[in-house]
Amino acid sequence: MFYREAGDFKTTYAADSQTFPIKFDRFRYYAVSFVAFLIIPFVINDYWVNAIFLPFLIYSIAAIGLNILVGYCGQVSLGTGGFMAVGAYGCYKLMTAFPEVSIFFHVLLAGGITSIVCVLFGLPSLRIKGFYLAVATLAAQFFLVWLFNRVPWFYNYSASGQINAPERTVFGIEVTGPNTEAWATYLFCLVFLTICALIARNLTRGTQGRTWMAIRDMDIAAEIIGVNPLKAKISAFAVSGFFVGVSGALFFSVYLGAVEVGEVFGINKSFLVLFMIIIGGLGSIFGSFAGAAFLVLLPVLLKNVLVGMLGWPTDLAAHLEFLIIGGLIITFLIAEPHGLAQLWRVAKEKLRLWPFPH
Amino acid sequence: MNDMTHDSYTTEDGRTIGGVVMEMKNITLRFGGVVAIENISFDIREGEIRAIIGPNGAGKSSMLNVISGFYVPQEGDVFYKGQKRPPMRPYQVAQQGIARTFQNIALFEGMSVLDNVMTGRLRQMKSGLLAQALWKGKAEAEEVANREAVERIIDFLEIQHIRKTPVSRLPYGLKKRVELARALAAEPSILLLDEPMAGMNVEEKEDMSRFILDVNDEFGTTIALIEHDMGVVMDLSDRVVVMDYGKKIGDGTPDEVRNNQAVIDAYLGVAHD
Amino acid sequence: MSDQLVFAMEVFLNGLMAGVLYALVALGFVLIYKASGIFNYAQGVMALFSALTLVGIMEGQVPFAHVINATFGTDLHHFGWHVPGFVAILLTMAVMVLLAICVQKFVFRHLVGQEPIILFMATIGLAYFLEGVGDLMWGSEIKKLDVGLPQGINLMIDETTFGWFGYGFFIDNLDIVATIIAALLVTALVIFSQYTKQGRAMRAVADDHQAALSVGISLNFIWVMVWSVAGFVALVAGIMWGTKSGVQFSLSLIALKALPVLMLGGFTSIPGAIVGGLIIGVGEKLFEFAIGPMVGGATENWFAYVLALIFLVFRPQGLFGEKIIERV
Numbered sequence: 009m010f011y012r013e014a015g016d017f018k019t020t021y022a023a024d025s026q027t028f029p030i031k032f033d034r035f036r037y038y039a040v041s042f043v044a045f046l047i048i049p050f051v052i053n054d055y056w057v058n059a060i061f062l063p064f065l066i067y068s069i070a071a072i073g074l075n076i077l078v079g080y081c082g083q084v085s086l087g088t089g090g091f092m093a094v095g096a097y098g099c100y101k102l103m104t105a106f107p108e109v110s111i112f113f114h115v116l117l118a119g120g121i122t123s124i125v126c127v128l129f130g131l132p133s134l135r136i137k138g139f140y141l142a143v144a145t146l147a148a149q150f151f152l153v154w155l156f157n158r159v160p161w162f163y164n165y166s167a168s169g170q171i172n173a174p175e176r177t178v179f180g181i182e183v184t185g186p187n188t189e190a191w192a193t194y195l196f197c198l199v200f201l202t203i204c205a206l207i208a209r210n211l212t213r214g215t216q217g218r219t220w221m222a223i224r225d226m227d228i229a230a231e232i233i234g235v236n237p238l239k240a241k242i243s244a245f246a247v248s249g250f251f252v253g254v255s256g257a258l259f260f261s262v263y264l265g266a267v268e269v270g271e272v273f274g275i276n277k278s279f280l281v282l283f284m285i286i287i288g289g290l291g292s293i294f295g296s297f298a299g300a301a302f303l304v305l306l307p308v309l310l311k312n313v314l315v316g317m318l319g320w321p322t323d324l325a326a327h328l329e330f331l332i333i334g335g336l337i338i339t340f341l342i343a344e345p346h347g348l349a350q351l352w353r354v355a356k357e358k359l360r361l362w363p364f365p366h
Numbered sequence: 367m368n369d370m371t372h373d374s375y376t377t378e379d380g381r382t383i384g385g386v387v388m389e390m391k392n393i394t395l396r397f398g399g400v401v402a403i404e405n406i407s408f409d410i411r412e413g414e415i416r417a418i419i420g421p422n423g424a425g426k427s428s429m430l431n432v433i434s435g436f437y438v439p440q441e442g443d444v445f446y447k448g449q450k451r452p453p454m455r456p457y458q459v460a461q462q463g464i465a466r467t468f469q470n471i472a473l474f475e476g477m478s479v480l481d482n483v484m485t486g487r488l489r490q491m492k493s494g495l496l497a498q499a500l501w502k503g504k505a506e507a508e509e510v511a512n513r514e515a516v517e518r519i520i521d522f523l524e525i526q527h528i529r530k531t532p533v534s535r536l537p538y539g540l541k542k543r544v545e546l547a548r549a550l551a552a553e554p555s556i557l558l559l560d561e562p563m564a565g566m567n568v569e570e571k572e573d574m575s576r577f578i579l580d581v582n583d584e585f586g587t588t589i590a591l592i593e594h595d596m597g598v599v600m601d602l603s604d605r606v607v608v609m610d611y612g613k614k615i616g617d618g619t620p621d622e623v624r625n626n627q628a629v630i631d632a633y634l635g636v637a638h639d
Numbered sequence: 640m641s642d643q644l645v646f647a648m649e650v651f652l653n654g655l656m657a658g659v660l661y662a663l664v665a666l667g668f669v670l671i672y673k674a675s676g677i678f679n680y681a682q683g684v685m686a687l688f689s690a691l692t693l694v695g696i697m698e699g700q701v702p703f704a705h706v707i708n709a710t711f712g713t714d715l716h717h718f719g720w721h722v723p724g725f726v727a728i729l730l731t732m733a734v735m736v737l738l739a740i741c742v743q744k745f746v747f748r749h750l751v752g753q754e755p756i757i758l759f760m761a762t763i764g765l766a767y768f769l770e771g772v773g774d775l776m777w778g779s780e781i782k783k784l785d786v787g788l789p790q791g792i793n794l795m796i797d798e799t800t801f802g803w804f805g806y807g808f809f810i811d812n813l814d815i816v817a818t819i820i821a822a823l824l825v826t827a828l829v830i831f832s833q834y835t836k837q838g839r840a841m842r843a844v845a846d847d848h849q850a851a852l853s854v855g856i857s858l859n860f861i862w863v864m865v866w867s868v869a870g871f872v873a874l875v876a877g878i879m880w881g882t883k884s885g886v887q888f889s890l891s892l893i894a895l896k897a898l899p900v901l902m903l904g905g906f907t908s909i910p911g912a913i914v915g916g917l918i919i920g921v922g923e924k925l926f927e928f929a930i931g932p933m934v935g936g937a938t939e940n941w942f943a944y945v946l947a948l949i950f951l952v953f954r955p956q957g958l959f960g961e962k963i964i965e966r967v
Contacts, residue, residue, distance in 0.1 A: 020510070021509070021510045021513040021514065021517075022506055022509075022510050024513075025506075025509060025510075025513070084756055084759075084760075131952075132948060132951060132952050135951065135952050135955045136951050136952070136955045137955075138755055138756055139678050139755065139756060139759050140902060140906075140951060140955070142756070142759065143898045143899070143901070143902050143944075143947075144902065144944075144947070144948045144951060146895070146898060146944055147899075147941065147944035147945050147947070147948040150895075150940050150941035150944050151941040151944065151945055153940075154937060154938070154940045154941050157937075158934065158935035158936070158937065159934075159935065207499045210498060210499050210500065210501035210505070211495070211498055211499055213501075214498050214501070214505055214509050215484075215488065215491040215493070215498065215505075215508075215509070216495060216498050218477065218481050218484055218485045219485070219488065221474060221476060221477050221481070222474050222477075222485050224474075224476065225473075225474035225475050225476045225477065226472050226473075226474060226475075228436075228472075229468060229472035229473075229474075230474070230485075231455070231456045231457045232434055232435075232436055232456045232457070232460060232466065232472075233457075233460055233465065233466070233485065233486060233488070233548065233549070233552070234457050234460030234461050234465075234486075234488045234489055234552065235457055235485075235488060236455075236457045237457070243495060247495070275895075279763060279767075282760070282763070283764075286760055291476065318709070318710065319709070320709040320710075321705075321709060323779060324705055324706060324709055324775065327770075327771050327774040327775045327779065328771060328775060329771070330767050330768070330770050330771030330774070331767070331768055331770075331771025331772055331775065332771070333764075333767050333771075334764045334765060334766065334767030334768025334769070334770070334771060335764070335768050336764075337760065337761070337763065337764030337767065337768075338746055338761055338764040338765060338768065341750065341753075341757055341760060341761045341764065342746070342749040342750060342761075345753075345757060
């Protein structure tokens with residue numbers, strides 16, 4: 009009733025392959041962009057930015073990146089934490105080595121560096137498949153974290169072994185360091201997320217996306233009908249690495265400001281991002297947003313309810329969070345392997361027919 | 367009937383059969399100690415429908431896999447358009463214009479019919495990663511141009527109504543048709559069909575036969591097919607290769623093959639007395 | 640004989656014994672994988688969970704005491720009794736069997752026929768879940784586990800080697816006991832899977848689910864059994880590691896040690912798990928000994944993975960895995 013596609017005819021193929029083929033979706037997208045860019049920055053404060061918006065925006069980028077690799081190309085990676093660390097340390101080295109260059113380019117370059125590292129660790133995917141590959145990507149996770157922990161060059165020989173983000177500005181407005189304004193960091197990350205989401209959408213709706221999905225669904229058949237598996241897999245690793253690297257760079261420079269690699273980019277980070285795309289929906293850009301939002305909000309919610317209202321100690325709440333996340337993962341895999349995105353689609357389908365379901 | 371020269375000729379129903387486009391020379395394929403194909407030679411001519419038949423386990427599918435580059439024979443050469451084919455990966459073979467379908471349907475189950483068929487056109491898609499990331503301009507133009515070509519094939523095979531349906535929801539017969547569409551989308555110079563009618567009922571078989579004949583007729587596509595159903599093969603094909611236990615036991619027009627004693631023995635059994 | 644070589648020999652021996660423990664954990668993986676095609680990431684957390692439960696039962700802890708206290712403002716902690724080690728082990732085993740039944744009933748029965756990678760992700764979820772349950776049930780502080788295994792330096796070896804080389808090897812009694820128990824367990828498991836009716840049924844299920852069903856093997860029963868056996872292996876590993884370095888979260892990380900062992904040995908091969916475990920145990924200790932100091936140490940964190948990764952690129956099916964022939 010409210011949500012409908014009837015009467016929404018396409019007269020060109022270009023119109024048919026646009027991002028939001030249904031008018032209603034398109035308007036909602038404009039509305040969301042309007043709110044995100046022009047309303048939220050004016051009402052936002054430090055608590056909301058640090059507790060919810062920054063993690064959501066940054067994890068969404070990482071989730072989109074991992075979703076391209078896992079959800080679209082079918083190559084499971086457990087090395088996301090390590091690759092985010094590459095982005096973070098790449099960004100740190102660039103920021104300290106070239107302070108005169110805008111941080112915007114540092115973040116992009118950090119993405120590029122991560123992309124290369126990711127391809128390097130993705131090369132074995134040509135020979136090994138399935139969870140052999142998943143386990144092999146753990147090699148990246150452990151090796152990279154060890155590398156950033158043990159080789160002093162990466163943390164500029166600082167005594168603490170940590171890296172700290174120096175103050176940097178974009179158009180004269182500080183986005184990193186201790187004196188940032190909530191709206192500035194928010195907008196900075198939002199711009200990156202928007203760029204990444206558009207790129208991801210463009211890549212997945214066309215030839216490249218079909219190539220990846222062909223490899224995911226049936227790699228041997230894909231090769232026989234003309235998909236070059238080397239190019240397909242490597243490009244997935246490269247694109248995924250870029251996104252994950254950008255998110256790692258933002259996570260360090262804008263969100264945390266200081267990073268100790270083992271704590272921040274450990275294997276739990278890899279799992280967290282993987283869970284986001286499982287819960288959100290494998291092979292769906294929207295699902296990446298949904299999953300990131302869900303897993304960012306869940307701990308905040310639990311903390312408010314358990315610690316704030318029931319007065320539990322924080323460590324108990326954290327254990328319960330583990331239990332709930334684990335349970336949710338299993339539930340989603342059993343009940344809805346396509347995640348929140350699929351639930352949303354089903355809801356839309358129902359809504360389209362409402363109030364006459366038959 | 368014409369002898370095996372490289373000259374073109376015209377069939378009774380008025381189609382033109384050209385020279386040899388692909389030639390298999392002394393192909394031998396072994397898996398460990400098992401000989402799947404033993405010293406087989408035959409050719410495929412431009413514009414013809416060439417059938418490979420034989421009982422179960424005769425090595426037909428292996429032969430098709432050799433043609434499409436999935437198996438590499440231990441001995442023998444494949445000549446394509448007059449040139450010896452160097453060792454290459456299956457995707458390179460596909461890019462040379464050899465498309466195929468599979469015995470156990472190999473569609474991409476997670477994608478829509480349209481996306482499956484569009485995948486068949488990889489050969490024609492040239493825009494790079496960056497162009498695609500930007501979408502507007504080159505990538506979009508290419509997508510639209512190829513979409514038009516694909517829509518023609520979708521019309522031709524009468525699957526317009528399921529265009530946006532995920533493949534996993536389709537019944538078997540339609541899946542077979544979508545697979546044919548995907549292969550056709552590549553505009554192949556040779557189309558390989560691995561048991562296109564396996565598991566179909568009579569009506570579906572008739573439909574499929576009609577499509578195969580139409581494809582050959584309208585696009586002039588060279589077709590090599592494997593089939594169990596002797597009746598269908600004899601009606602469809604211009605020339606037939608018969609295989610048994612990895613060896614070639616007959617090669618010629620359907621009539622010649624039908625009267626070949628070795629073929630009769632292989633199909634009907636021979637009295638050992 | 641040079642000092643370096645003698646040290647290397649000591650490192651080698653210690654590596655060998657670490658390797659046996661890795662092999663033991665890896666065996667838990669192989670068993671479940673062979674029988675159900677599930678790659679059980681939760682194996683390490685199962686070891687942690689079993690060790691936590693064992694300590695909890697022995698000490699007479701009240702389960703979920705923290706949660707109850709936090710919610711109702713009570714002050715529960717212990718029942719006030721102590722259970723002897725042997726009985727506690729039996730009770731813990733019963734808990735592990737119960738866990739196996741629950742896992743089968745609530746998780747994997749609903750995932751039959753799913754792709755292996757989905758099952759794998761489900762076990763990651765299971766690992767998180769179990770970790771949460773274990774911590775909520777028994778508390779997350781580091782606990783001491785003592786079921787009466789001997790500990791401390793083995794003086795006999797110390798003295799003998801001192802007599803030979805003028806340098807006494809430091810080898811822990813616990814490691815020796817662990818090695819012996821692991822070796823016994825491995826032998827028992829091999830005998831179980833090769834010579835008993837249940838073992839044969841298990842292998843039949845591994846080969847082909849439907850064929851096994853058609854000859855009257857109950858899949859449910861086999862899977863519960865396999866998860867129980869894996870639970871038992873986890874318990875043994877949990878006792879060894881728990882005794883050695885206390886029962887704490889890091890115990891669950893032994894699963895991460897076992898993964899490269901599996902890659903090296905092949906997911907389906909019992910001898911592969913053993914040989915792979917030994918290679919990795921010895922390899923990482925020797926590497927840390929020889930190269931570690933040059934690159935900043937702690938190479939054990941990644942050495943096994945990188946070794947397995949390099950190895951796999953050249954031999955994708957692992958040491959003992961069967962060669963995969965691809966078909967269309």
